Amino acid sequence: MNMEQKASPTMYSVLFAVSLAHLINDALQAVIPASYPILRDSLGLSYTQIGIITFILYFSSSVMQPFVGMYADAKPSPRILPIGMAIALLGMVGIALAPGYALTLLAVALMGLASAMFHPEGARIAYLAAGPRRGLAQSIFQVGGNSGSALAPLMTALIFFPFGQKGAMWFTLIAAVGIALQWRVARWYGEQLARNPRKKPQAAAPQKDTARRVKMAILIIILIAFARSWFGSSISTYFSFYLIEHFHMTVPQAQVYIFLYMGAGIIGTFFGGALSDKIGRKNVILLSVLGAAPFAILLPHAGEIMIYPLLFILGLINHSSFSVTIVYVQELVPGKVGMVSGLITGLSFGLGAIGAVALGGLIDMTSLTQVITACSFMPLLGAIGLLLPSDKVVRSWRNRAEIGG
Template sequence: MSSTAIQIKKQTGNELATTYRVLFIIGFCHLLNDTLQAVVPAMFPILEKSMSLSYTQIGIIGFALNMVSSVMQPLVGWYTDKKPMPYALPAALASSLCGMVLLAVAPSYGTVILSVMLIGIGSAVFHPEGSRVAFMAAGPKRGLAQSIYQVGGNSGQALAPLITALVLVPIGQRGAIWFVPVAACAVLLLTYIAKWYSAHLTIFTPKKKAGGQSNTKIGSKIKAALILILFIIFARSWYIACMTNFYAFYIIEKYDFSIKTSQIYLFAFLAAGALGTFFGGPLADRYGRKKVILFSLAGSAPLTLLLPFVPASVSLILLFIIGFILMSSFSVTVVYAQELVPGKVGTMAGLTVGLAFGMGAIGSVALGKLADVTSLATTIQIVGAMPFLGLLSLFLPSDKELAEWHSN
């Protein structure tokens, strides 16, 4: 058992066991939840044509979805750390279901904004509570558990290009109604998860240390490390936001691709990201969180710079490699933050994943404006340098240091 797992055991006072059944179900629910979210960016090419939207307006739709989610996630996580709410999980997907119905029939740009906000609310409640379920079911395999949970979400996001090519291009905006049964299925599964969650609340209650005094020096180091990990997430999120929202337009323009062909390229990036998310957690369990985070960003940076300058056939290969390497740190940054601030599982999950959505939201608007003012090609080239900011992870405390801080 790792030193971190031993420390968690001391905090909870419980024997640790990995509950794979719950992990796979919550991971599948994460897939369903993020599939619903993926419908929104998947509809961008459809909405751009049907409503004659600018890149800035498209960015604002992404902003509405992601900012609602990002602002609420840390708040939901903070509140549920104090007062867990198991049945908030099915309620969250019910909100997303309503948003999906409204999106399918939205007659105007304003109604589209309202519908994606409802989906954003559902996501905001689901993510921190879903991460808490993964934490409770993890046992000593923290990285693997978060990978199973997060790979579901990233797999759902990876479906966006296929949703566009197979459903939305042939049917149009009303194709969104096809995903209402997806939301209903998620509500049912999450009702089951809520029952398990509720039954384990009394078992999995962290115990406060008696007579402990806070170490001011260590406290300041934890704050510095938290700020640093959030900044690293910012760099990763802006690049991913650019690729998710605008890369399809870029290759349609550069290579004269159809919408369907562009979605295959985007799917390669996102599907590879889902694979990277899965393998990143177990690798972090074995080699350390810090090493995986550093490799994820610094390792992908040279390729992200090269991507805009290669031919179409090579870009497909690069997209797959970049997606795999860059997203290998997605679940790892969540686990790192949770181990950095023990006892704040929901808050840290909401902060790290919520920040990813929030930074993506700001990036959607800023990069959309940059593309309108300059060009998509210039925007893709500039954003290609963002992963180099991952070199800052060299200054993060190691896993061993974290364990030592919290054992005192």
């Protein structure tokens, strides 16, 4: 199996196609928070009701991902990709036409389910198309999603303000393109499954010590994802309020800073994966979490001008490990690519959502400055990454599993 992997080329056409599908999927999901100001006015929603919409979206999209991945590991399903996008299209119609709150929640749940159906299988396709460059492949895939999520402010300005709630109907055209694109990707995926039918594992179960170390490594990755997501939430959700409060900026001025952070994150996601193919997954993970720490700690004490380079550097470094943690766990548990991809991706979104709610409560109880300052120390939690098994050890475990499987 290893010889076949080495001989397989990196399928860039497939990677760019699934990355574009990821962009469309996450852009459609970003429609929901982008529509909050309009939905609040058209349906007369309270902030609590908006919070419930957010919970439904992230619960359905994040919590479901590992279970979808487990199902796909047992029974790979190429058709799940276009079916998921068709469900997203129905959800978008629901958001545009919902006359009340209950139907809006149902539409949001459909959007979240569609996202949960896409991510594990999308990550698996990136894994299959990677050839020897798994880090780069996962980065190309994840950059599509990051770019789609970053479109939310533009959606609000260009679509919802001019057209109102029914403006969401315009996104059904994007969903239709997504269905056609994912149908083509699914055909390639099906061909790969036909050429390389899955074999039932015949090897003995891994030794207890190895199994224990694998579980510990996954737990460490989850804790790193927790620290990264909560710090990211403090920036993307609340730092604009900090800028407005401390420097008396307007909302558009503050949003420029956040866009800078998110834009740098897209760059960091791409280059982090490529770098991990050269210097190793663990090294990039440590560089990301610990390298971000000094800049994060400086951020609450910086002046208005210095915040620009600090946010750019933080976006670059903090996001550089996003795709790498996924590849690390995929290689740690090679027989369950879908499940672990859904677990890490879902946790990143889910923990970020929980972090946004929890940090908001802490700000209400304390102050914005105190919470932003406390969150600046979150990257230091990444020091537990020093306990991760080396890439060489992970490769030896993977090779043993693949020879047996």
